[in-house]
Amino acid sequence: MITNATTSNIHMDKKQLKALMRRSDRPGLKYLISWVALLVVTGIPVMLSVGTWWFIPAILLYSGCFAVSAYALSHECAHGTAFRTRWLNEAVFWVTSLLYYEEPLHRRYSHASHHTHTWIEGEDNQMPYAPIPLTFAGWVEEILGLGLYWHQTKMFVLHSLGIFSDNVKRVTPESELPRMQRNTQICVAIYVGLAAVSIWAGWMWPVYLIVLPRVLGGPIMNAFILMQHVEMAENQPNIVQSTRSFRTNWFFQFLYFNMNHHIEHHLYPTVPFHALPKLSAKLGDQLPDPDPGFLSTHWEVLKITIRRSLGRNDRSRKIRQAFSDDLTGADHDRSMA
């Protein structure tokens, strides 16, 4: 089952759409420079506060800025829409995928499957690890991202050795598997090399500025990712029913590269992140109202999972939610977002 704008009965004037799809390096570079500047500004207090109580708030702030945008920029580059210049897009894709902890080619093929078969059980390779409908225990599992760490670590080991699961082979052309193996070996060499040099030189900055922030910022990043489709309908071709857009403030929009416009992104993935607000305005009333802000929408999701775990009414009046019959659950090999 294919999921796209046509199967969602969404229409847009071709010329207007093509204008929104146009690429430019400028917005991506502006975002990239702003993000690096933000990491410098929030990273300096981390390094200066090591060994004090101030380290805790400093690293939490830095971690959120680090992990959410590393994920979001890697995602944008996976689509090739972050920059017009291809080598720049691919260079940033490699760096941010390494920070996100996934080999870039696997990320691209896995995400392609997510777009072809959005939220289709057994076909979408990027559904949650926890059973759907999500319970509170499942919510904790998804937010901590333990399944993702295990899955990705397993991928790094197996793919380095040239061992690919049937699920990976299902979404990756056979001719690409040797390249995926070589890429994975390069990723592992970079991780191991950085660790070895850090131990030899006595560096602690990779721990404070990369490893800890990826782990501590992971739950915030996962909260953003989970919001994209959680509690939405599975196994049907309409993206509007399977996907959620939500309002949020300018800072979260910045960190998340406008992916709060997630229905719009799935309908027209060739439109770059910086044009998504304009796309949303052009689509107008073909789209449902976005859910309330990031925190309030996620709070609703959390309450739903708690009520469901207690056997109580799990319906929400505040966010869009599919009926339980449309939340069928699945347990195949999956990786998130």
Next chain:
Amino acid sequence: MTAQWHDACATDDVDDEDLITLKLADQVVAIYNTPEGFFATAGMCTHEDESLDGGLVMDGVIECPLHQGRFCVRTGKALSAPAVENLVTYELQVRDGRVWVRV
């Protein structure tokens, strides 16, 4: 079946740096208007059989609208994942403001 020349469209039917798709001899064909001239390839992406009609033409490359697989419009060569299989290309001529394609 022997390939034949088909009067596909007027040159004005395809915007600058854009494409149209149409059916010729039972084949979906994409016709591109680029600064380097007009070109024709198969109109469906070789990755997931998505129509290239809604794709982006930029710098002589067509990008599939679904997964952003990229192909050279001149040679049909697949340039980046997830596209790995080349597009079929067709001979094309422009005569008196009309685009002719051999399919």
